[in-house]
Amino acid sequence: MARITLRQLLDHAAENDYGVPAFNINNMEQALAIMEAASSLDAPVIIQASRGARAYANDIMLTRMMDALTEIYPQIPICVHLDHGNGPATCMTAIQAGFTSVMMDGSLKEDGKSPGDWAYNVGVTKRVVDMAHLGGVSVEGELGVLGSLETGMGDKEDGHGAEGKLSHDQLLTNPQEALKFVVETKVDALAIAMGTSHGAYKFTRKPDGAILAMHVLEEIHRLLPNTHLVMHGSSSVPQDLQDIINQYGGQMKPTWGVPVEEIQRGIKNGVRKINIDTDNRMAMTGQIRKVLTEHPSEFDPRKYLKPAMEAMTKLCKQRFQEFNTAGQASKIKKIVPLAEMAKLYAAGKLDPVIGRTAAAAE
Numbered sequence: 426m427a428r429i430t431l432r433q434l435l436d437h438a439a440e441n442d443y444g445v446p447a448f449n450i451n452n453m454e455q456a457l458a459i460m461e462a463a464s465s466l467d468a469p470v471i472i473q474a475s476r477g478a479r480a481y482a483n484d485i486m487l488t489r490m491m492d493a494l495t496e497i498y499p500q501i502p503i504c505v506h507l508d509h510g511n512g513p514a515t516c517m518t519a520i521q522a523g524f525t526s527v528m529m530d531g532s533l534k535e536d537g538k539s540p541g542d543w544a545y546n547v548g549v550t551k552r553v554v555d556m557a558h559l560g561g562v563s564v565e566g567e568l569g570v571l572g573s574l575e576t577g578m579g580d581k582e583d584g585h586g587a588e589g590k591l592s593h594d595q596l597l598t599n600p601q602e603a604l605k606f607v608v609e610t611k612v613d614a615l616a617i618a619m620g621t622s623h624g625a626y627k628f629t630r631k632p633d634g635a636i637l638a639m640h641v642l643e644e645i646h647r648l649l650p651n652t653h654l655v656m657h658g659s660s661s662v663p664q665d666l667q668d669i670i671n672q673y674g675g676q677m678k679p680t681w682g683v684p685v686e687e688i689q690r691g692i693k694n695g696v697r698k699i700n701i702d703t704d705n706r707m708a709m710t711g712q713i714r715k716v717l718t719e720h721p722s723e724f725d726p727r728k729y730l731k732p733a734m735e736a737m738t739k740l741c742k743q744r745f746q747e748f749n750t751a752g753q754a755s756k757i758k759k760i761v762p763l764a765e766m767a768k769l770y771a772a773g774k775l776d777p778v779i780g781r782t783a784a785a786a787e
């Protein structure tokens with residue numbers, strides 16, 4: 426099976442009421458761990474690489490790895506997605522490298538720190554959509570700035586994200602603006618801000634509606650029932666993974682992530698792509714710490730990377746099951762090639778459908 430576009434995959438997910446986790450990779454171990462989980466559960470998958478991942482691993486390494494994965498796991502549709510592209514150039518080089526989908530994150534300016542205003546975000550996103558769709562490639566946009574509703578601080582934990590204090594207006598996507606944004610840009614998927622942030626330190630307590638604004642998501646879905654929504658910062662930061670890390674010499678402070686049941690509620694409300702990186706980082710790190718603590722004389726990387734991969738596979742399998750992605754891969758009978766997707770876009774057949782369809786109104 427070839428690489429699938431985000432658009433085709435999320436259309437299938439919407440038709441069949443499931444969500445697709447988008448797992449980040451930086452290396453072979455993470456890629457293989459994800460695919461082991463996907464193939465054992467017959468789940469299609471989104472594998473995404475950030476700008477940081479591209480700098481770390483090199484585009485050639487990443488794309489050859491993706492080729493290898495489609496060859497090793499021919500039965501699994503794999504969407505290769507750019508996470509948080511910061512400008513048209515970053516998106517275009519990803520497309521050249523073979524990504525079937527890009528995120529143009531115009532919620533922040535090119536520096537990845539300053540919030541972008543409406544005109545900037547719409548302008549830059551539309552520009553990327555116009556170019557990407559000519560080649561049949563999908564585009565995810567973002568409206569609203571990721572950050573904490575508890576502190577008002579932007580999302581800087583992993584080195585990118587807004588700097589300084591943000592207002593509630595910036596931290597919560599405005600539903601009416603979301604509708605306008607989708608109409609004007611024609612994005613295939615929309616990431617929204619609702620109180621999640623990247624990294625392990627999202628919430629200081631189990632989140633309720635005051636700090637994880639699911640009602641905003643539900644309102645956006647009501648206005649845009651046919652738009653695929655994306656939840657960023659959706660690691661659950663499981664307590665058992667925090668415990669393993671701390672038991673073996675780590676120093677993670679107490680914290681809360683996004684509860685899986687809230688993501689499941691999101692999936693019932695149009696969320697089709699769920700971004701997860703931190704949980705997998707924690708799963709791997711816990712095992713690496715454990716092996717090196719229990720066997721301090723060990724220095725063969727395979728001795729700690731293998732259990733690290735197994736822990737990551739276990740986490741990915743859980744999410745495929747929880748999001749109902751399991752069992753869906755074999756239901757996708759034909760991958761639509763990029764050239765055909767390009768024709769569909771050109772004919773206006775994939776334009777946003779606004780308003781309630783008969784099916785959605787039921």
Ligand SMILES: O=C(CO)COP(=O)(O)O
Nearest residue numbers: 624658659660700702703
């Ligand atoms: O949103 C993400 C990648 O874009 C990852 O979120 P987490 O840090 O919660 O895993």
Ligand SMILES: O=C[C@H](O)COP(=O)(O)O
Nearest residue numbers: 449475477478583623702
């Ligand atoms: O923010 C998104 C992902 O967690 C990727 O993080 P990164 O930019 O450190 O690679």
Ligand SMILES: [Zn+2]
Nearest residue numbers: 583585623624
């Ligand atoms: Zn991030």
Ligand SMILES: [Zn+2]
Nearest residue numbers: 623657658700
């Ligand atoms: Zn993100």
